[in-house]
Amino acid sequence: QVQLVESGGGLVQAGGTLRLSCKASGRSFTRNTMGWFRQAPGKEREFVACIAGSGGTDNYADSVKGRFTISRDNPISTLYLQASSLKPEDTAVYFCAASTKYYGAVNGRDVFDYWGKGTQVTVSS
Numbered sequence: 190q191v192q193l194v195e196s197g198g199g200l201v202q203a204g205g206t207l208r209l210s211c212k213a214s215g216r217s218f219t220r221n222t223m224g225w226f227r228q229a230p231g232k233e234r235e236f237v238a239c240i241a242g243s244g245g246t247d248n249y250a251d252s253v254k255g256r257f258t259i260s261r262d263n264p265i266s267t268l269y270l271q272a273s274s275l276k277p278e279d280t281a282v283y284f285c286a287a288s289t290k291y292y293g294a295v296n297g298r299d300v301f302d303y304w305g306k307g308t309q310v311t312v313s314s
Contacts, residue, residue: 191215191303193285198308205275205312211268211285211305218242219263222288222295225270227281234284238270239294246294253279275312282307
């Protein structure tokens, strides 16, 4: 059974930093695109960042570019999102996602086949 399990969310003050993790099990995604999405209350799920299977290339939403960094540790099947200079508008549930079909830093919800259940990030002003 394939599972993506996020952790690392929490409550942080504006300007603070969080590091989210996503542990994959049940299948190897070491060659595949992985990414992070988020969904705020009353809003649609939106793309945050993605990374190629090799970890060599990545892609970010304009709203987080320069503040967030996506990375992966393939030997331990873990994806990370370092979120810095957090703003109240970053408050959302953050989801990890993995593709079985793509290998590059490819954006788009249709790229991803597996999703985690999410971890809550709340940024206070």
